Amino acid sequence: MSGATPMSPSSVTAPRKPSGPTAFINARLVDPETNRDEPGGLFVKDGVIADLGASLRRNAPEGATVVDCKGRMLCPGLVDAQVFTGEPGYEHRETLKTASHSAAAGGVTTMIVMPDTDPVIDQVSLVDFIQRRARDNAIVHIHTMAAVTKGLKGEEMTEIGLLKRAGAVAFSNGKTSVANTRVMKNALLYGRDFGALIVHHTEDPYLAGSGAMNSGEVATRLGLPGISKVAEIIMIERDVRLVEMTGGRYHAATISCPESLAIIRQAKARGLAVTCGVSINHLTLNENDIGSYRTFLKVRPPLRKEDDRAAMVNAVANGEIDTIVSSHDPQDADVKRRPFAEAADGAAGLETLLAAALRLYHSGDVALPTLLRPLTVNPAKLFGLPGGRLQKGAPADLILVDLDEPWVVNKDLLRSRSKNSPFDEAKMQGRVLRTLVDGETVFEYAPGR
């Protein structure tokens, strides 16, 4: 709307003291947007990428601080499109500040936080609150989604126009689906007038019932109530019909099975503004990992069968997954150290996002730029953000990565305030050595930590 010109989401990062020009030489430059993968150098000045290319491999501009990358990968910092924190309301689980430190250590330079807080982010003043808290306390870029229905109750839509103007990058019903089809239709229809993106958790709540894990043999053996993937498929099928009816913009937040993917694929082929994401958990874990009732692997949607996981990996390799998210969801021991069915859903994941994703690269399943695309430039474009690219003039949100460095996850060393990592004690290959936000180093790997 012309009188309601959507502002490009303002960068909300804590002010840092400006650093001088820095030249990164002898790097392996990987830019997922342009498929660049070549030895070269990159010059950062005034917080943006001033220059890059093969010619800068050994030549640093005069007066610049020189960083020798020793052939390691320099690529855009990750854009994580689904992060839950506990601020406001559950600060004992995670604050924007602690989440941002966890993000920086994991190579995430931009994160989009979800509206599932207390109070719910469903008003302009709360969007403003998140932006101010992020500006004052966080060390990476933080943007917020706003609730699509008031109080996430799924009954009345929020002030989508005013919230978007205030800087909400998308609208979501958080961890729940909008069960009322008419409300969802109206949100898509009304949101269309403002170009609003609706990001939806897709699970029919009535069919999912009180299920605790994927329905199937493992649930049967464990004696746990199951959640059929049909609950997800039905919701996505419904939503796609509504998108077709309304012309709205829609993103299925985290799909988990090939049937869902098939619906998205057909919707895209019909020219609908439909995209989908998948969580890192569903690319690297399956229901068998739950083992003997490990509640850190209790997530929504539930971990599926190995076939489903393999299909999701294949979809990433084919470029059919638009975003890979950590779905970072810090939960404390009080709500996790319980019988499986009674334990909270959610897994911490910011700090392990890149390392876990690199498993797909090391296994040979997914090429490097293909893997990085849904982690960087795709979400940046989808949510209208400037980062995620190695490009002259782009913000110097960068990570330097040793793709091969082996390490073992120790949940007690993670920076998140909550330690519910499903990857505790897992072997990883690939580590973030340095993270830059707007040209400023916000994380540097110190061996021993």
Add this chain to the structure above:
Amino acid sequence: MAISAQKQTKSFSHRHLLSTEKLTVPEIDFLLDLADKNADSPPQAEKKRQVLRGRTHINLFFESSTRTQASFELAAKRLGADVMNMNVATSSVSKGETLVDTAITLNAMRPDIIVVRHHSAGAVELLSQKVDCSVINAGDGAHQHPTQALLDALTIRRAKGRISGLTVAICGDILHSRVARSNVDVLNTMGARVRLIAPSTLLPAKPERLGVEVFTDMWKGIEGADVVMMLRLQRERMESSYVPSVREYFHFFGLDHEKLARAKPDALVMHPGPMNRGVEIASTIADDPRSVIREQVEMGVAVRMAVLEALAMNLPKPETIKS
């Protein structure tokens, strides 16, 4: 006055006024010319009282109304009719009588004109099929409100001297609006360019098929308009998730000075009432010199007199008229 009207080449030969959809340019001109004269003659004029002398006029309002009912009552009384207001809340309707039975019962009392408002689209037409008298639709659901569109047309014609060629922007809850539908008919027939402005959730399906331009951005829709017609937003629409809040609605679809500045400098501001100040229209604009909202009410009586006169010409002659 009625006699002089009959001499004109224009005429109105219908028994009922149920819809504006099929009204022709000569018919509308005829009604507006008649109404124009009513508007200019003093309400105390005695000779008018012969037009409906001895005629029985029933106001049957199934939905509450202040201005429309009062306006019809005044119009009928100025023409000398015996007016009966049926209070639906305390009548047999509230005891479960069907609409058709109510019609048959009223018909047995041999009225000459029944004015009906009903919450269901098509109800007035159904009733008209069951009675022997003339029926005027005073609003049926989200379907039609012919006299409102005619009084709006008269207001525009008197202020602008014409209707043809004007750009009229109708803004607000189009989905639920009978005023919008009737106005689109009359304005299109009279050669105006009609625009509809609303959030997509308050637009009916395929609105462009009505022969209008559709805008979901009010700043664009109001650009260069000669007339800005605001519609009432009922608060229930908020609870049903058509729009999120009064604050947001007013911001994007309320008529304020900033948006009105995009219309022509001499644009008319109209509203069928009752107004929600601060919801669809800023208070200061409602009271602005460009606002003709009070004139609309005044024209309401004149137009309804004209409609009653026109229908009376086609009523069977009463056998005796007591003086």
